Amino acid sequence: MGRHAPVLLTPFIDALCTSPDGRYVDATFGRGGHARALLEKLSPSGRLLALDRDPDAVREGQRLAAQDERFCVRHCAFAELDAALDETGWDKVHGIGFDLGVSSPQLDDAERGFSFSRDGPLDMRMDxxxxxxxxxxxxxxxxxxxxxxxxxxxxxxxxxxxxxxxxxxxxxxxxxxxxxxxxxxxxxxxxxxxxxxxxxxxxxxxxxxxxxNDEMAQLEEGIKAAMQRLLPGGRLAVISFHSGEDRTVRDLIEAEVHACTCPPDFPICVCGRMPSMRWLQKKPLRANAVEIAENARSRSALLRVAERLA
Ligand SMILES: C[S@@+](CC[C@H](N)C(=O)[O-])C[C@H]1O[C@@H](n2cnc3c(N)ncnc32)[C@H](O)[C@@H]1O
The missing domain is CATH 1.10.150.170 (Putative methyltransferase TM0872, insert domain)
Known part of the structure; x- marks a missing residue:
């Protein structure tokens, strides 16, 4: 199994993990870099569910699940996040993380057809x-x-x-x-x-x-479902590498932060829509110079974090 250097590892995990005994979802297991770091912060009663639509990633997740009873993995896409939580018997959770895009092993395996530097069949399906x-x-x-x-x-x-x-x-x-x-x-x-x-x-x-991979529609469905599945105080953390993805994430969260749809000149709110999320930091976080020097992929990474209010 190839390796994948997780980006923004510490800020992502610190933002996501508010309670060592909590229940968490890693929606993009990949090779488990973020998942393993999160498990290190969890107590024996903490739990982590990981998802990935890539069968190779899920096989790697199954190996980890065999060694750690706090962890389980499901083969599914973001659009099935609700169903994955239901099947696990979970209602609301303390945090859901997304680390978007492709993993290094996907790019490195010519047979997957993602890479312009390694000849392979023109495939590009994650699943x-x-x-x-x-x-x-x-x-x-x-x-x-x-x-x-x-x-x-x-x-x-x-x-x-x-x-x-x-x-x-x-x-x-x-x-x-x-x-x-x-x-x-x-x-x-x-x-x-x-x-x-x-x-x-x-x-x-x-x-x-x-x-x-229908990535933008998948992302939209996944982020909307994730926001509905957070406990009050639960965190949503999303790393994106593409301006369109980051805009989608920002706008979907922003619509919950500023939920009121009344025209700006209305003296009072009549729509009654209350905010359900708040930003932890208004601007997205970027990798520092040290991380960029060690991992060029982190150069374009943007981390957004928001918290469920009620
Ligand atoms: C950047 S990698 C994640 C790397 C991981 N955080 C790590 O540290 O190893 C993104 C992963 O998300 C998966 N993925 C991308 N879009 C997905 C979707 N819509 N549903 C489920 N998994 C998806 C990919 O298959 C890939 O394994």
């Missing part, structure tokens, strides 16, 4: 048992739709020409491997944009991965 791999999803998409995905999820300014080149290669039968996708994206970029900075295929690969 290899569900849904369609990228190469199948590309079969039916048109240029406008594909450009929209690459622009929206990848913030890619050359989305139009990249989408055109991908579909041209697809129609010629040359779009089944990650190396083909990387090559097509590289050559679709204008020469001035090919060198310097991140690899030119980074944004397109990220966008296609988010599309294949």
């Amino acid at each position: 290899t048992g569900h849904g369609q791999p990228l190469c199948e999803r590309l079969v039916r998409i048109n240029e406008r739709e594909l450009a929209d995905i690459i622009r929206r999820y990848g913030n890619e300014r050359y989305a139009g020409r990249i989408a055109r080149a991908i579909l041209h290669a697809r129609d010629g039968g040359d779009m089944t491997r990650t190396a083909q996708l990387e090559n097509v994206v590289f050559h679709a970029m204008p020469k001035k944009a090919r060198f310097g900075g991140a690899h030119p295929a980074t944004r397109t690969f990220q966008a296609l991965r988010m599309w294949v």
Whole structure:
């Protein structure tokens, strides 16, 4: 099993864990870096439920569950968070954490098809048992739709020409491997944009991965469910690596922090909606220089933490 260096480990765990005897959910087990650190803070009566949609991550979680009776793991996606808690027999919990995106072992395993630097099948599914791999999803998409995905999820300014080149290669039968996708994206970029900075295929690969895994809809459902499942004083901690994800998390929490929907010029509230969450810190927390020097992945990490009021 590959390794994954957890980002923002101490602030994430400190924010999440308010009671050593509490019940917690790690919605993104990965290789268990955050989960193991949380278990270290829990007493013998504390409990941790971990979720992951990736079967390899769940297998690693099962190994940990065999060694620690305070811990259990379930194979499911964020959208099934409610059902996972029900099946565990839990109603409300003391904290729920999300560490979004892909894990290092997912990127490192060429057969998973996430990486532009290791050739593999064009798959990109986090749950290899569900849904369609990228190469199948590309079969039916048109240029406008594909450009929209690459622009929206990848913030890619050359989305139009990249989408055109991908579909041209697809129609010629040359779009089944990650190396083909990387090559097509590289050559679709204008020469001035090919060198310097991140690899030119980074944004397109990220966008296609988010599309294949329906990540934004999953995130929205997961965060909404998580806020409903917290005890008063319970914490929601979310690490994101993508501006769109961070905005979604911020807006969903903000809608509960400032719940009143009355027009600003109303002298008193008539909608009656009371805040159900409060921010622990208004601005997202970032990794410090030491962590960034040790783990480049932490450079773009943003941690948001909020607390359930009632
Ligand atoms: C960045 S990794 C988590 C790493 C983990 N915190 C650690 O320290 O090892 C993100 C994990 O979340 C999982 N994941 C991403 N989106 C998911 C979703 N919608 N539902 C369930 N798991 C998801 C991925 O499969 C991956 O294993």
